[in-house]
Each structure stands twice: as structure tokens, then as C-alpha cells.
Amino acid sequence: MDSKKILIIEDDDIVARTIERCLRGGDYRVMLASSGVDGLQAARRDVPDLIILDVIMPGMDGYTVCKEMRKDSLLSEVPILFLTAKTKDDDKITGLAAGADDYLGKPFNVDELLLRIKAILRRTQRMKQESAPAPVSPAAAETASGRKKTERIICMGAYTLNTRSFEFHSPQTGTFRLTPVQYDLLYHLMTHPGEIFSPNRLLDEVWDYPSDAGSPDLVRVHIKNLRERIEVDPKNPAFIQTVPGYGYTIAAQEEG
Amino acid sequence: MEALKTPYRVLILDDDQALGSMLQEFITRTCQCQVVYVSHPDDLWTLLQEQTFDALFLDYKLPGTNGLEMLEALAARPQHRLMPTIMMTGEGSETIAARAIQAGALDYLVKTDLDFSLLPALVEKAFQRRAIEQAIIDAQHKVQYQAMLLNNVRDAIIVWGMDNTITYWNQAAERLFDIPAETMIGKPVFEAYFSLFEQPPRRGASEESVTLLGDRRFNHPTRGAVWISSQISRMYDGQNERKPLGSMDVVRDITLFKMEQESLARSQHFVRRILETIPHIIYILNLRERRFRYISPKAEEMLGLRMAEIQETLSDDFFSRIHPQDVEQVTSHYQQMLRQPPAAPVISEYRLQLPSGEWRWLRTVETVFSYNGVGNPVEIIGVCEDITTRKGMEDQLSASQLYVTQTARMAAIGQLASSVAHQISNPLTTIIADAQLLLRGAFTPEETEESLRAIQAAGWRMQEVIDLLMKFSQPATNAKQFISINATINRAILLAGSHLHSAQINLQIDLSEPSPMVEGYEQRLVDLWVNLLLAEHSTDEDISPKNIWIQSHLAEGGSVEVVISDDGERIPPDQLETIFEPQLIPRGIGRGNGIELSLCREIVRQHDGSIQVTSEAGKTTFRICLPTGAEGNGQQEDSDH
Numbered sequence: 102m103d104s105k106k107i108l109i110i111e112d113d114d115i116v117a118r119t120i121e122r123c124l125r126g127g128d129y130r131v132m133l134a135s136s137g138v139d140g141l142q143a144a145r146r147d148v149p150d151l152i153i154l155d156v157i158m159p160g161m162d163g164y165t166v167c168k169e170m171r172k173d174s175l176l177s178e179v180p181i182l183f184l185t186a187k188t189k190d191d192d193k194i195t196g197l198a199a200g201a202d203d204y205l206g207k208p209f210n211v212d213e214l215l216l217r218i219k220a221i222l223r224r225t226q227r228m229k230q231e232s233a234p235a236p237v238s239p240a241a242a243e244t245a246s247g248r249k250k251t252e253r254i255i256c257m258g259a260y261t262l263n264t265r266s267f268e269f270h271s272p273q274t275g276t277f278r279l280t281p282v283q284y285d286l287l288y289h290l291m292t293h294p295g296e297i298f299s300p301n302r303l304l305d306e307v308w309d310y311p312s313d314a315g316s317p318d319l320v321r322v323h324i325k326n327l328r329e330r331i332e333v334d335p336k337n338p339a340f341i342q343t344v345p346g347y348g349y350t351i352a353a354q355e356e357g
Numbered sequence: 358m359e360a361l362k363t364p365y366r367v368l369i370l371d372d373d374q375a376l377g378s379m380l381q382e383f384i385t386r387t388c389q390c391q392v393v394y395v396s397h398p399d400d401l402w403t404l405l406q407e408q409t410f411d412a413l414f415l416d417y418k419l420p421g422t423n424g425l426e427m428l429e430a431l432a433a434r435p436q437h438r439l440m441p442t443i444m445m446t447g448e449g450s451e452t453i454a455a456r457a458i459q460a461g462a463l464d465y466l467v468k469t470d471l472d473f474s475l476l477p478a479l480v481e482k483a484f485q486r487r488a489i490e491q492a493i494i495d496a497q498h499k500v501q502y503q504a505m506l507l508n509n510v511r512d513a514i515i516v517w518g519m520d521n522t523i524t525y526w527n528q529a530a531e532r533l534f535d536i537p538a539e540t541m542i543g544k545p546v547f548e549a550y551f552s553l554f555e556q557p558p559r560r561g562a563s564e565e566s567v568t569l570l571g572d573r574r575f576n577h578p579t580r581g582a583v584w585i586s587s588q589i590s591r592m593y594d595g596q597n598e599r600k601p602l603g604s605m606d607v608v609r610d611i612t613l614f615k616m617e618q619e620s621l622a623r624s625q626h627f628v629r630r631i632l633e634t635i636p637h638i639i640y641i642l643n644l645r646e647r648r649f650r651y652i653s654p655k656a657e658e659m660l661g662l663r664m665a666e667i668q669e670t671l672s673d674d675f676f677s678r679i680h681p682q683d684v685e686q687v688t689s690h691y692q693q694m695l696r697q698p699p700a701a702p703v704i705s706e707y708r709l710q711l712p713s714g715e716w717r718w719l720r721t722v723e724t725v726f727s728y729n730g731v732g733n734p735v736e737i738i739g740v741c742e743d744i745t746t747r748k749g750m751e752d753q754l755s756a757s758q759l760y761v762t763q764t765a766r767m768a769a770i771g772q773l774a775s776s777v778a779h780q781i782s783n784p785l786t787t788i789i790a791d792a793q794l795l796l797r798g799a800f801t802p803e804e805t806e807e808s809l810r811a812i813q814a815a816g817w818r819m820q821e822v823i824d825l826l827m828k829f830s831q832p833a834t835n836a837k838q839f840i841s842i843n844a845t846i847n848r849a850i851l852l853a854g855s856h857l858h859s860a861q862i863n864l865q866i867d868l869s870e871p872s873p874m875v876e877g878y879e880q881r882l883v884d885l886w887v888n889l890l891l892a893e894h895s896t897d898e899d900i901s902p903k904n905i906w907i908q909s910h911l912a913e914g915g916s917v918e919v920v921i922s923d924d925g926e927r928i929p930p931d932q933l934e935t936i937f938e939p940q941l942i943p944r945g946i947g948r949g950n951g952i953e954l955s956l957c958r959e960i961v962r963q964h965d966g967s968i969q970v971t972s973e974a975g976k977t978t979f980r981i982c983l984p985t986g987a988e989g990n991g992q993q994e995d996s997d998h
Binding site: 113115116118119120122123125126157186207208209210211212214 | 815
């Protein structure tokens with residue numbers, strides 16, 4: 102397997118070099134960028150497998166960089182790990198809503214950083230493998246048989262998830278493209294209808310985090326962001342439901 | 358009338374000296390009058406140049422002329438035309454006599470048949486004629502004079518008889534009504550005259566014996582509406598005062614007066630409305646008599662004070678209503694006004710107790726209204742406003758301002774804390790992460806050194822933040838000193854110069870000599886300039902300034918101004934507003950790490966100075982103003998806002 106390319110976008114040289122030292126033991130190829138603009142350029146030139154992105158930077162801040170990347174077809178699926186000294190809930194939501202996969206507060210534990218990086222990379226690897234048998238280019242998709250195509254759409258009542266285009270359709274809010282982590286989360290829930298998932302189980306099964314890494318908050322924030330996209334009234338969700346004391350579930354839908 | 362008092366004078370012209378003398382003597386004796394006799398016509402003309410006579414005995418036959426010619430010559434002279442003349446002719450000259458009578462002679466005598474006994478009657482007849490003539494002349498003069506008077510009066514005079522026919526219409530009436538006398542005279546007064554007016558007098562008016570007074574209006578053909586005052590009175594016969602002859606209207610143009618009256622009424626009404634409508638009390642107070650000369654009606658409405666009472670009584674009652682805490686201030690305020698008339702209106706605020714017992718805050722603006730003969734103020738005029746509500750709001754406001762200030766300080770502390778947390782989190786990340794990496798023992802010796810150096814650098818970085826923070830919060834321990842502003846700037850340049858040099862920034866220094874002095878803290882001022890010089894410094898070469906200018910000079914009002922400007926990237930307007938607040942995010946265009954400019958403002962504040970920043974394309978300017986000798990002290994921060 103090729104070594105993974107990790108781009109660190111961090112204006113503070115001292116932190117950037119520390120992260121670089123953290124990554125030295127693993128099989129990573131590390132690139133450094135000291136500003137948002139440089140980071141975007143570097144990522145477009147050589148698409149990385151993971152981006153570690155500082156939030157507070159002069160000029161273009163991390164949120165903006167993240168949004169720009171999600172708009173860029175080349176970079177839209179590259180997982181992003183936010184690194185931030187700000188640890189208020191608002192900041193998490195802002196970061197994850199901008200399309201990031203996860204966040205880590207400064208200062209961080211080296212092991213936690215490495216675990217998250219590994220988990221994210223493993224998940225993206227899995228996704229790539231899942232979609233690998235299918236043709237990658239849209240032109241090739243046209244030639245695929247109708248049977249195969251329909252197999253790749255998961256239906257839950259009126260809600261559908263396209264496993265090829267990563268698009269989700271909600272009868273209330275229409276069709277939109279999911280971020281990789283949102284896709285993973287929905288895929289997992291929709292392929293296990295009626296099952297109740299605790300945040301920790303989701304961290305384990307979706308994020309592939311060991312039990313001591315990651316926070317249930319991450320799950321909550323992602324669920325919250327998802328509901329805001331697909332629900333008419335995110336406070337009273339109709340699709341992804343909360344089972345108090347247990348976790349989240351998507352109820353098995355009646356056919357028809 | 359003069360002629361009656363002085364003796365009549367008779368003149369005789371006859372070339373017959375014997376007869377002349379005899380006549381003279383006889384008339385003098387019999388008629389008791391003065392008689393002058395001349396024998397030659399030339400003597401007569403000489404005499405008449407100086408004197409007048411009441412009768413002339415004129416001989417017909419005269420040397421070089423005759424009596425008729427003389428008569429004609431006399432008739433040509435107005436002053437002698439009326440002199441009664443008796444022509445004396447020779448026998449049988451009936452023709453001459455007749456011609457003489459035709460030429461104006463009173464009578465004639467035949468010399469050859471002269472009967473002296475007739476003479477006194479003749480002289481008497483002459484005198485009577487003379488008196489009548491004179492009376493006629495006098496009467497004519499009188500009539501003419503009266504007519505002249507009537508025509509010269511400014512008032513129009515219109516007279517009508519008992520049959521209501523207009524008999525007189527003077528020149529003033531012609532002018533006033535623009536109607537000539539001939540048009541009006543003979544016309545019925547009601548139809549021709551009274552109908553001119555918008556409200557004609559009633560028909561029976563002229564029959565009443567009383568005088569009718571009134572103002573009337575008519576439409577003048579060119580002047581428009583004209584107001585007149587009219588006085589209609591009865592005229593009575595001069596002899597029989599009970600016999601009415603007619604009526605007379607004396608009319609005067611009062612349009613101007615009416616207009617003035619109206620405009621006066623309007624302006625009075627206007628002024629009254631101003632005084633009644635204006636939401637303040639306006640008053641005139643005589644300071645020497647302590648008496649209100651005027652108080653506008655608002656006083657009653659606003660304060661429930663009886664105007665009449667206030668105006669009549671001495672103002673002591675009014676002053677006794679002033680709040681005990683304010684009375685001294687008000688009294689000394691008025692004493693001061695008496696001593697030295699103020700150049701500008703004086704404002705004072707005090708509390709007054711209303712008759713209802715309620716206290717009101719009043720605000721007055723006063724200025725001198727009148728002075729006495731020696732130029733000392735006597736009366737003041739003032740405007741008084743009820744500011745009770747505002748005072749209440751001000752109290753609330755100052756309470757809430759205090760709250761806002763405290764909140765703002767709390768927010769600033771919060772901001773500072775966030776900023777510091779951010780400044781510290783990066784080096785802390787390195788310290789913790791690198792320490793963990795080192796503990797694993799997986800590094801090569803080179804990597805270990807690199808990691809340890811990073812930890813060391815991070816530690817120092819944190820110390821810098823703490824140093825900055827300490828400067829920020831450190832209270833002034835030592836007293837201010839008089840220091841040279843240029844010396845502090847030069848020290849700052851020494852400290853910051855190498856940084857600027859390595860960043861290829863050209864520093865242009867323009868310090869005024871001799872150096873302005875300020876009272877302040879030397880080290881803090883050096884810190885201030887260093888911070889400002891380095892705040893200009895961006896790591897990005899494209900937007901980093903090429904030049905920085907630093908100037909010092911004495912500004913207006915004796916303060917010292919230091920101007921630091923650069924030609925770097927402009928600061929966006931939204932950042933300008935908060936540039937001196939502690940920032941979480943470094944501004945990104947090289948304006949410091951978020952705390953320096955806050956520190957700058959703090960240092961300036963400790964010196965009771967001001968700092969301003971302006972930024973446009975290619976020119977960003979920090980302007981610092983420091984008072985030279987202010988007795989400020991650095992611990993005043995809390996009372997500054």
C-alpha cells in the first residue's frame with residue numbers, strides 16, 4: 102500500500118513541525134502549508150489523503166478553507182481533521198457543518214491524534230474499496246447494467262441513499278450530496294434499520310475509533326448537522342430518531 | 358378796520374392855490390379829518406407812493422393833464438383804485454362830469470357854483486363809500502382765506518344741505534376718493550357719496566344733532582381697500598344756532614394706521630402665541646428689585662405657580678421654593694451675574710418645590726435683558742425648562758452606563774483571556790506533544806534535539822505572552838518623570854531597528870528639535886513605540902510596508918504629537934473599529950499578535966493621552982497625542998471611562 106499523503110495547514114510553524122514529528126513513525130508523507138491559500142493550492146496540486154487544518158489563521162480561516170475544499174470536486178471527498186484551540190460547542194458545529202470529518206482540540210494527546218488519523222484513513226480506504234468494483238467515471242457508469250445500478254440505491258420509504266453518487270434524497274428537503282462522514286453515518290444506519298446505535302457504538306463502527314478515542318459529542322454534532330439537512334423540523338426529527346437513554350435509530354419503513 | 362381808528366385823510370389836487378387852500382381849511386374844520394393839498398399832479402404821484410387817502414378832490418383842469426386822465430391812471434393802480442374821487446370841473450362841463458362818473462368818480466363839483474355847505478355831506482359820502490369798499494375787500498379776503506384753508510386741510514370735507522344735496526367737496530376729498538368736486542356737487546349725498554362705502558351710514562344719520570364717529574372702508578379704484586375715519590356733524594346757521602343748514606363729514610385716510618394696527622395686532626398675537634406655545638417658561642427677572650417683570654403662562658401650566666402672584670410679590674417666595682441644596686448655587690449665580698454681566702447665556706439647574714409639594718428639576722438659560730444708566734445689569738431674561746424626566750433618565754443612564762462599563766471591562770477581560778489562551782495553546786501543543794514523543798524514546802539523537810529545541814522555543818514563546826500580559830496589567834509603581842520624547846523614540850528605534858532592517862523596511866525619522874518633553878513613564882513609552890513600529894511589520898513581503906515614518910512635534914494646546922505611519926496594506930474599516938481591542942485572531946496583515954495594540958492603548962491611557970488610527974490605500978497612520986505636563990497618573994484607569 103502506498104504511504105498516505107497528509108497535508109498540514111497551520112500558520113504556526115512550531116505546531117506544524119510538532120505534528121510533523123508526531124507523524125514520523127507512521128507510513129505518511131507529510132506536506133506543510135502555512136496559510137489557507139497556500140494549503141488550497143498545495144492540496145489541488147497533489148491531492149492528499151487527509152488534511153489537518155488549523156481553524157484560527159490569519160487571512161483565510163480554517164472554516165473557509167474547508168468550505169472551499171468541499172466545493173472543489175477534486176477535494177470534496179478528502180477527509181479533514183480540524184485542529185483548534187477553541188473548544189466551544191459552536192465551534193465544533195461550525196467546523197463539522199463546513200464539511201470536516203472530525204476535530205481535535207489543542208493541545209492534543211499524540212496517541213489520540215494518531216488514532217484519529219488512522220481511523221479516518223481506514224474508513225476512507227473502506228469506502229474506496231466498496232465503490233472500487235463500480236466504474237469510477239460517470240461515462241463508465243452509463244454503461245453499467247440497470248440491475249447493478251438499482252442495487253446501489255438504498256431505499257427507506259421515501260428516503261433514498263445513492264451509494265454511487267453519495268447523494269441522499271429526502272422527500273421534504275430534496276436531493277443533496279453528503280460529505281464522506283455523513284454518508285458513512287447514514288449508510289450504516291440505513292443498512293441496519295430498526296437497530297439502535299449508541300454514540301459510542303457509532304464511533305466504533307462508523308469512525309472505527311477505539312473506545313478511548315473520539316467523543317460522543319462528535320456523533321451528536323454530526324447527527325445534528327444531518328438532521329438540519331434532511332428534516333423539515335430538526336427539533337422533531339422524522340427520519341433519524343433519538344431513543345432517549347439509548348441512542349439513534351432509523352425505523353424500518355413499511356413498503357409502499 | 359384801521360381806517361376807523363385813525364382820522365380820515367383827504368387829498369386835494371388843484372392848480373388854483375387859493376381855492377385849494379380854502380377847501381383844505383374848510384374840510385379840515387368841518388369834517389374833522391386830515392386834509393393834504395397839492396397843486397401839481399407830480400406832487401400827487403409822489404405823495405401816493407408813500408401814503409393812502411380816503412378821499413380825493415381832483416381838479417379837472419390840470420397842468421399837462423386832466424382829471425379824467427388822472428382817474429384812469431389811478432384806476433390802474435390797485436392800491437388807489439378804491440379811493441373815492443370827487444371831480445371838480447368848471448361851469449357847464451356836464452359832459453366831463455358824466456365821463457368822470459363813468460370812469461369811477463364818486464361825484465363831481467362845479468367850481469364856479471361851489472356851495473361849501475354841501476361839502477361835509479359829500480366828504481361823509483366819500484368816507485362811507487370808502488368804508489364799504491374796504492369792508493367788501495376784507496370780506497372777500499376772508500372768504501378767500503377760508504376757502505384756501507378748506508382746500509389746504511388734509512382731511513376730506515364733504516358738506517351737504519338739508520335736502521341731502523352735496524354742496525361742498527374739497528380738494529382733499531377729490532384726492533382721497535379720486536372724484537372731482539364738479540362730479541359730486543349737486544348730487545344726492547346717499548346715492549353719490551355714502552354708497553361708496555362697504556357699510557354706509559344709515560340714512561337718518563345726518564338728521565341727528567350728535568356727531569357721528571366711525572371707521573369705514575371703501576374700494577379705491579387704484580389703491581384698493583382704503584380705510585377712513587369719518588366724523589359727521591350738523592352745521593348750523595351762524596345767526597340762528599337752532600337752524601340747521603346741513604351736515605359736514607370730515608374724512609381722514611387711516612389705511613396706514615389700520616394696517617399698522619392690524620399688523621401690530623397680528624404681531625402681538627404672534628408673540629403671545631410664541632410665549633404660550635413654547636414648551637419652556639420665559640421670564641424677565643429684575644435682579645435688583647428681586648421681582649419678576651414677566652413670566653409666560655407656561656409657568657402656571659408647568660409648575661402650577663400663579664403668574665399674577667409671582668409677578669406682584671417679591672420673588673422671595675419663589676426663591677424660598679428652591680431646594681436647600683441648590684439655593685446657595687442659585688443665589689451666587691445671580692450675584693455673579695450682577696457683579697459681572699456674562700458674555701454668553703448662563704445655564705443653571707436646580708430643584709424647585711411646587712405648591713403641590715412635588716419637587717421639579719429646572720434648567721434655566723439666562724442672559725442680561727436690560728442695564729441701568731451706568732451699564733450694570735438690572736434685568737435678566739431667561740428660558741426655563743422642566744428637566745425632571747431627563748434628570749431621572751440621566752440617573753438611570755449613568756447607572757446603566759456604569760453597568761455597561763463594567764460589562765465592557767468584563768468582556769475585555771474575557772477577550773483578553775481568549776486571546777491569551779490562543780497565544781498559549783500553540784506552544785503548549787508543542788510542549789505536550791513533543792514531550793510525549795520524547796518519552797516514547799523512538800527519536801534519533803538529531804530528532805531528540807530538534808524536539809527539545811522546539812519545547813524550549815515554545816516555553817520562551819509562552820514567557821513572551823506572559824511578559825506582555827504583565828505589562829498590560831502592571832500598575833504604575835513609580836512616579837512620572839519629565840522625559841524627552843525623542844529619547845524614548847530613539848531607544849525604541851534602537852530596539853526595533855534590526856527587525857525592520859531585516860524585513861527591508863525603510864525607517865524615516867523626523868523628530869522636532871529641541872525634543873518636546875512629556876511627563877510620563879520612560880520604559881512604557883519605549884514599549885509603546887516599539888510595539889507600534891513592529892505592529893507595522895508584516896511577514897508577507899507583498900503587503901509589508903516599504904517605508905515607515907516616525908515624527909514628533911509639539912501640537913496645538915501644548916501637547917506632544919507622535920505620528921507613526923507606513924505605506925503597507927490598508928487596514929479594512931471593520932478592523933479599524935476594533936483594532937485596539939484584544940484580538941483572538943492575529944490580524945493577518947502584520948498588525949501585531951492581537952494584544953500589542955491593546956497594550957499601546959493602555960500605555961497611552963496611563964499618560965492621559967489619545968491614540969487614533971486612520972488607514973487608506975498606501976497610508977496607515979497612528980497618531981498619538983500626549984499631554985506635556987498633565988498631572989495624570991497611571992492608576993486612573995478605572996475612572997477613565
